[in-house]
Amino acid sequence: MEKLIVTAAMVGAEVTKSDQPHLPVTPDEIGEAAAACRQAGASIIHLHVRTDSGEPTQNKERFKETIEAIHKRCDVIVQVSTGGAVWMDTPERLQPVSLRPEMATLTCGSVNFGNEVFRNDWQTLKNFAVEMKAFGVRPEFEIFDAGMIKNAMQLAKEDLVEPPFHFDFVLGVPGALPASAKNLLFLTESIPSDATWSVAGIGRHQLPMAALAVTLGGHVRVGFEDNIFYRKGELAQSNAQLVERVVRIARELDRPVASPDEARAILGIPRITDTTADGMIGGKGTT
Numbered sequence: 001m002e003k004l005i006v007t008a009a010m011v012g013a014e015v016t017k018s019d020q021p022h023l024p025v026t027p028d029e030i031g032e033a034a035a036a037c038r039q040a041g042a043s044i045i046h047l048h049v050r051t052d053s054g055e056p057t058q059n060k061e062r063f064k065e066t067i068e069a070i071h072k073r074c075d076v077i078v079q080v081s082t083g084g085a086v087w088m089d090t091p092e093r094l095q096p097v098s099l100r101p102e103m104a105t106l107t108c109g110s111v112n113f114g115n116e117v118f119r120n121d122w123q124t125l126k127n128f129a130v131e132m133k134a135f136g137v138r139p140e141f142e143i144f145d146a147g148m149i150k151n152a153m154q155l156a157k158e159d160l161v162e163p164p165f166h167f168d169f170v171l172g173v174p175g176a177l178p179a180s181a182k183n184l185l186f187l188t189e190s191i192p193s194d195a196t197w198s199v200a201g202i203g204r205h206q207l208p209m210a211a212l213a214v215t216l217g218g219h220v221r222v223g224f225e226d227n228i229f230y231r232k233g234e235l236a237q238s239n240a241q242l243v244e245r246v247v248r249i250a251r252e253l254d255r256p257v258a259s260p261d262e263a264r265a266i267l268g269i270p271r272i273t274d275t276t277a278d279g280m281i282g283g284k285g286t287t
Contacts, residue, residue: 003258004250005219007168007198009036009046010239012057012225013085020228022238025050027062031069036240038074041247042192043263044103045070046221047096048081051155063096075260077269079103079140082128083113083115086116090124097131102269105130105168106139106161108148112175113130120165125151129160138269141167144176149190164268165195168221171201171209179205184212196266210246220246 010033019022024033027049034045047070049062080096082104097104104130107120114282131141139146139161141152155161160286169187171178177187180202188197198219206227210220222242230236230245247257264271 001217001255003256003262004214004247005044005196005198005258005263005266006042006243006246007044007046007079007200007219007221007223008034008042008243009032009048009221009223009225010048011039011048011199012223013048013083015080015224017054020235022236023224023228024239025054027066027069030066031073032241034070034076035073036238037243038049038076038260040240041141041257042076042243043258043260044077044079046079046081046225047101048084048225054071058082058087058088058092058095060095060099064089064099069098069103071154077102077147077260077263077267079105081105082235083107083118083142085135086113086118090127094128094131097128097135097137100135101137102177103138103140105142106132106152106157107142107144108151109145111148111173114174122151125155126158126160129155133160133162138166138267141165143167143169143187144173146177146190148185149187153192163192163194164235165192166267167191167195167197169199170196170202171199171224171263172205179209181212184216188216188218201225204229204232206235206242207245210250214246214253222246238272 015023024030049066051057080091080099080101084093121278171177177183196222199209199213200221213220223239236242261271
């Protein structure tokens with residue numbers, strides 16, 4: 001099997017400090033949390049940002065400040081969220097892509113999200129794909145339901161995205177595909193054989209889905225965005241604690257964990273050459 005890529009989704013758009021007191025919110029807090037997750041074994045940081053008051057935002061300057069805070073401390077791949085929050089429109093959600101991060105999420109369809117609807121019609125998908133391609137950003141296809149895989153492949157058919165392809169199966173969202181071994185297997189068998197994949201189990205499903213991914217040869221996403229507990233009734237003390245646990249499981253199963261540069265090689269992303277030059281916030285050089 002390939003080495004295991006661990007993604008830390010540390011912030012999200014829904015969790016608050018009252019839900020999880022250890023939630024990182026400011027750029028420096030997020031930078032410190034990213035460095036701790038890197039030390040624990042994460043190679044990708046899936047990034048949402050917040051305002052000073054803790055509200056979710058897609059503000060480009062806030063992303064820039066936060067990405068710089070991360071790269072000042074560690075060499076992780078930064079994957080910006082273009083999901084933002086369910087009430088945001090397309091231009092707002094796309095703001096951080098122009099910073100040229102190494103990766104960004106591309107949600108491949110609309111989905112019920114609890115009592116709300118996360119809207120991603122076909123034209124929205126095309127707009128996101130075009131923007132990412134223009135700025136040289138590798139998309140991660142976010143899959144909340146099986147039909148979204150067909151949409152991702154249609155983007156490829158229209159040459160709006162280029163291989164290698166990476167999918168993230170988000171399972172257990174109320175209103176979307178439930179988190180189960182059967183559903184995960186079905187999804188993994190529905191993508192191109194040369195594609196890579198990870199799984200993000202929501203809430204109590206985070207640990208069992210991660211353990212399945214380790215044994216099936218996939219990759220994993222953990223963190224406060226998807227789950228704030230270490231076990232039932234016990235809040236996790238940090239995002240790094242959730243990373244440490246899945247890394248421990250992988251090592252017990254003789255599945256080595258990928259460094260950021262090893263993750264770049266697996267995903268086909270050029271290695272970072274400079275993280276300080278203007279116009280190169282995500283790690284790609286200006287030449």
